[in-house]
Amino acid sequence: MTASPVWVEALTAALVVVGAVTALIGSFGLLRAKTFFQRVHTPSLVATLATWCVTLATVVQASVVTARPYLHTFLIPVFVALTSPVTTVLLTRAALFRARQRGSAEVPPPPA
């Protein structure tokens, strides 16, 4: 294990802080938005920018510390990028279906 240079630590710190603040903003939007169809947008901030930033920080730090490429952490954001839209689409269709079943006036009627 080698000591990491200062610029690597600064880069890691910046990436981690950006990722954590983005995750905080996304989750705060989840709490604050009024309706479900506004709310469903906000966790995608956590799934994209926050996950990529924290993963990049891990890759940079671990590659320097172990002195070899440490790329398998990229599996996590790739997996999240593949699965997060699936959940969102399923959940939105479920919410639309349930709103129509309730006879809610907030959603358009089903196409003829």
Added chain:
Amino acid sequence: MTPLLSWALLFALGCLSLAMMFALVRMILGPRAEDRVLAFDCLYLNTTLVILTLGLLYRSSAYFEAALLIALFGFVGSSAMAKFLLRGEIIE
């Protein structure tokens, strides 16, 4: 580890804990079932990030598998619940 990085990691852990708390509050409040499933989705993504940050803090590669498994099982859980809300059953 320089004090800059350790303080940044502590700050990030604080932010992520607050984010998890927001998702938890939405899961408790959430007027309908789909809001709760959405909050669960956000919660497990935040958990993945917390575990990656802990791996940075303790400089261990053992945290990567835990983060990947939480992402995997969180996807399975939330998509199964969304499918259940859509159809009333999971496997047809």
